[in-house]
Amino acid sequence: MKRVGVVVFPYFGLVDLACLPAFELAKTPDGKPAYSVELVSEEGGLVMSSAGIKVQSQRLGDAAFDTLLMTGGIELMPSTPGLIAFLQSALFRSRRIASICTGAFFLAEAGILDGRRATTHWAFGIELQRQYPKVRVDADRIYTHDGSVWTSAGMMACIDLALALIEEDLGSDVSRDVARKLVVYHRRTGGQSQFSALLDLAPKSDRIQDALGYAKEHLKQPLSVGELAGVANLSPRQFSRAFRAETGQSPARGVEKLRVEAARELLESGRHTVEVVARETGFTDPERMRRAFLRAFGQPPQAIRRSAIRS
Numbered sequence: 001m002k003r004v005g006v007v008v009f010p011y012f013g014l015v016d017l018a019c020l021p022a023f024e025l026a027k028t029p030d031g032k033p034a035y036s037v038e039l040v041s042e043e044g045g046l047v048m049s050s051a052g053i054k055v056q057s058q059r060l061g062d063a064a065f066d067t068l069l070m071t072g073g074i075e076l077m078p079s080t081p082g083l084i085a086f087l088q089s090a091l092f093r094s095r096r097i098a099s100i101c102t103g104a105f106f107l108a109e110a111g112i113l114d115g116r117r118a119t120t121h122w123a124f125g126i127e128l129q130r131q132y133p134k135v136r137v138d139a140d141r142i143y144t145h146d147g148s149v150w151t152s153a154g155m156m157a158c159i160d161l162a163l164a165l166i167e168e169d170l171g172s173d174v175s176r177d178v179a180r181k182l183v184v185y186h187r188r189t190g191g192q193s194q195f196s197a198l199l200d201l202a203p204k205s206d207r208i209q210d211a212l213g214y215a216k217e218h219l220k221q222p223l224s225v226g227e228l229a230g231v232a233n234l235s236p237r238q239f240s241r242a243f244r245a246e247t248g249q250s251p252a253r254g255v256e257k258l259r260v261e262a263a264r265e266l267l268e269s270g271r272h273t274v275e276v277v278a279r280e281t282g283f284t285d286p287e288r289m290r291r292a293f294l295r296a297f298g299q300p301p302q303a304i305r306r307s308a309i310r311s
Contacts (some may be wrong), residue, residue, distance in 0.1 A: 001032070001033060001035060001036050002034060002035050002036070002065065002067065003033065003035075003036050003038065003063075003065045003066050003067075004023055004035050004036065004037045004038070004065060004067045004068075004069065004171065005022070005040050005063070005065035005067070005068045005069065005090075005094075006038070006039050006040065006069045006071065007039050007040055007041065007050055007060075007068065007069065007070045007071060007083070007086075007087075007103075008039055008040070008049075008055060008057055008071050009041060009042065009047065009051050009077065009083065010047060010048055010077075010102040010228035011048060011049065011073055011074075011077060012047070012049055012050065012069060012071045012072070012073055012077075013049070013050050013073050013074050013101060013102075013118040013154075013188060014049035014050055014051040014053055014073050015155055015156070015158070016071040016100045016101060016103070016158050017055070017071070018158055018159060019069075019100070019159050019162035020037055020160035020162075022162035022163055022166060022182060023035040023161060023162060023166070023175075024035050024037065024180050025178045025181050025182065026166045026170060026174060026175075027174070028170070028180050032055060034166075034169065034170060034174075037305075038058055038063075038065075039055055039056065039058065040058050040060050040061075041057040041058075041059070041060065041061070041090070042056055042059070042060050042082050042083050042086070043059060043188040044058055044059030044060075045057065045059075045172050049273075050073060050074045060082070060083070060086045062093075063093065064093040065090070065093075065094050066095050066096075067094060067095065067096050067097070067098065067165060068087075068090045068094045068096075068097045068098070068246060069085065069097075069098050069099070069100060069103075070097070070098070070099040070100065070106050070107060071100050071101070071103050072097075072099065072100050072101030072102030072104070072105070072106075072120075072121070072154065073101070073102055075102075075231050076102055076105060076124065076127070079101070079105075079106055079109055083106065084106070084109055084110045086160065087106060087107060087110040087112060087224070088110045088111065088112070091110075091112050091148075091149075091287060094148075094149040095148065095261070096149070096150060097112065097115070097148065097149055097150070098149070098150035098151065098152070098161060098165070099118075099120075099150070099151045099152070099307055100121055100152050100154070100157075100158045100161065101120060101121045101124075101152070101153065101154035101155065101157075101158070102124055102154070103120075103122060103151075104118050104119070104120040104128060104135075104151045105120070105124075105128060105132075105150070107149070107201075108132040108135050109132070110132070112149060113132065113134075113135040113151070114132075114135065115134060115135075115136070116135065116136060116146035116147070117135065117136045117137075117138055117144050117146045117172075118135050118137060118138070118144055118146070118149075118151040119137070119138050119139055119141040119142075119143060119144050119151050119152065119153055120137070120139060120151065120153065120154065120189060121139075121142075121153055121154030121155070122139050122140065122153065123154075124139075124154075125137055125138075125139020125140075126139070129207075131148055134198060135172045139153075141153065142157050142160050142161075143157060143161045143164060145164075150164075150165065159182065159184055163175045163178060163179055163184075166178060166284055168276075175291040179307035185210075186237060197296065201247040201249065201254055201257065202246075202247065203243075203246045203247055205242065205246060207232040207233065207234060207242070208232060208242060208243055208246050208247070209230045210232060210234040211228045211229075211239070212242070212254065212258070214228065214231045215254075215255050215258055216258050216262075219255075219258060219259055219262055219280075219281050219282045220279075220280060220281070220282050221282065222282070223282065224256050225239060225240055225251050225252075225259060228243075228251055228255075239251070255282075256292050256295075256296075257296070259281045259282050259283060259289075259292065260289075260292050260293060260296045260297070262281045263277050263283065263289060263292075263293075263301070264293075264304055266281065266295075267282065267301055267304055267305045268304065268305065270305070274286050274301050274305075275304065277289070277301070286301070289301060
């Protein structure tokens with residue numbers, strides 16, 4: 001059974017513990033629990049979370065965990081010399097070390113992320129890079145791993161991180177089974193953007209939401225303004241006006257956002273060629289998709305794929 005140590009501190013983000021059921025549900029081939037999970041803190045005892053709920057923890061010691069997870073906070077929280085020293089030693093005592101959300105700041109302060117690729121919650125990526133210029137920050141990833149060091153984005157990305165760790169240990173079948181029991185996707189790739197096109201467009205009316213939902217399910221089709229207007233029960237002129245008013249985008253640009261998001265996910269899965277991805281997401285040809293990727297990400301599809309493979 002592999003020991004997982006989860007480091008908490010006063011006012012840590014309670015949501016970061018959402019990943020723990022994934023380890024609880026993971027089983028070895030003979031049906032036995034694959035992991036034991038322990039909460040640890042500098043002083044031990046009850047530790048207050050950001051939500052005002054206290055959790056029981058063991059005091060930091062010399063215990064060697066197979067995997068050490070450093071939680072983060074809703075806001076950036078100060079470290080202590082004792083915690084930083086513990087993390088530095090854990091890098092050599094543990095098989096791997098990981099951070100969730102702003103936990104990356106603790107790893108960076110300990111020097112663990114120097115020269116490594118890392119991510120954090122998108123809202124803190126610039127600050128992480130500013131404070132720790134030796135870290136190669138990619139704040140648009142769900143999670144990254146560089147050698148034995150893993151980092152994840154914030155909030156529910158901790159579940160994606162846990163599933164990836166389980167997959168590394170026990171294989172995709174086990175992590176898929178855990179995801180199914182958790183009723184979550186198995187699994188977002190590490191390189192997937194922290195942003196959702198639908199959330200970014202944020203339509204206010206049901207009509208425009210319905211049209212975008214239809215578009216997302218039929219990306220392979222041409223998706224003309226007339227077709228989408230019909231879904232929204234509006235004339236093409238009314239639809240175009242309403243769409244721009246609610247999203248700040250033209251219908252064509254909104255559909256392109258959905259297409260590049262879907263295409264990026266397919267590319268990062270590594271199972272399809274660029275030509276197939278372009279066809280399946282409605283771009284019809286790779287050159288059209290390349291131009292859309294440059295507008296959206298500043299990189300061509302091939303660069304996105306190479307980056308995902310290295311994550």
